[in-house]
Amino acid sequence: MTTQQNEPRADAGQISDDDLITAWGLVHEAMSALQPKLLGGITPDGRDMAGPWFEVLIRLQRTPGHRLPMSRLAREVSLSTGGFTKLADRLEREGYLERANCSEDRRVVYAVLTEPGLAFIREVRANHVDRLREHVQGPLGVDGVRRLAAIARTLRDSACD
Numbered sequence: 261m262t263t264q265q266n267e268p269r270a271d272a273g274q275i276s277d278d279d280l281i282t283a284w285g286l287v288h289e290a291m292s293a294l295q296p297k298l299l300g301g302i303t304p305d306g307r308d309m310a311g312p313w314f315e316v317l318i319r320l321q322r323t324p325g326h327r328l329p330m331s332r333l334a335r336e337v338s339l340s341t342g343g344f345t346k347l348a349d350r351l352e353r354e355g356y357l358e359r360a361n362c363s364e365d366r367r368v369v370y371a372v373l374t375e376p377g378l379a380f381i382r383e384v385r386a387n388h389v390d391r392l393r394e395h396v397q398g399p400l401g402v403d404g405v406r407r408l409a410a411i412a413r414t415l416r417d418s419a420c421d
Contacts (some may be wrong), residue, residue: 297395302387309384312337312347317356317373317381318388326373327360333371356380 275283299309315337320326334344348371351357356377362368373381397405 294395298388298391302384302391304380304383312339313351314384314388316347316351316371317377318385320357320371320373321378321381321385326378327370329362330359330369330371351377 274280295311296308299311299314301307302309302314316333319333319336320328330344330348331341334341337344339347348357348359351371352359354377356374358372358374360370360372362370396408400408
């Protein structure tokens with residue numbers, strides 16, 4: 261049995277199929293439209309910053325000790341281990357990241373933020389925060405940002421179960 265377009269399902273607690281599709285589509289469109297505004301021309305020399313580069317560096321910067329297992333970083337930034345290895349190679353060539361073996365488990369390799377990487381991401385982060393205040397906090401307000409974070413956390417956590 262199929263539901264007609266824009267009709268709620270039998271459970272009165274649900275929204276229509278079209279409204280659900282529209283809501284998710286708007287989330288996707290908002291992220292696609294905002295990403296260039298948040299990361300375009302953000303580096304100290306005015307270059308754009310590719311999403312995975314930024315995500316890896318900001319996660320390492322925000323982590324105590326500035327190091328995380330490479331497999332965990334790959335998962336958190338939605339890259340395959342092979343894709344993440346290529347990204348780590350590029351970050352290492354730039355001098356932002358180095359690899360370190362785990363003394364307790366030879367299978368674990370850490371990505372470690374270097375001093376130049378830390379200095380770089382601090383500057384980029386300041387630019388990013390300015391843009392977040394303009395393009396996210398500006399339209400949503402403080403309470404809206406908090407609600408957005410709570411909603412995103414709920415969705416993330418439900419996907420990880």
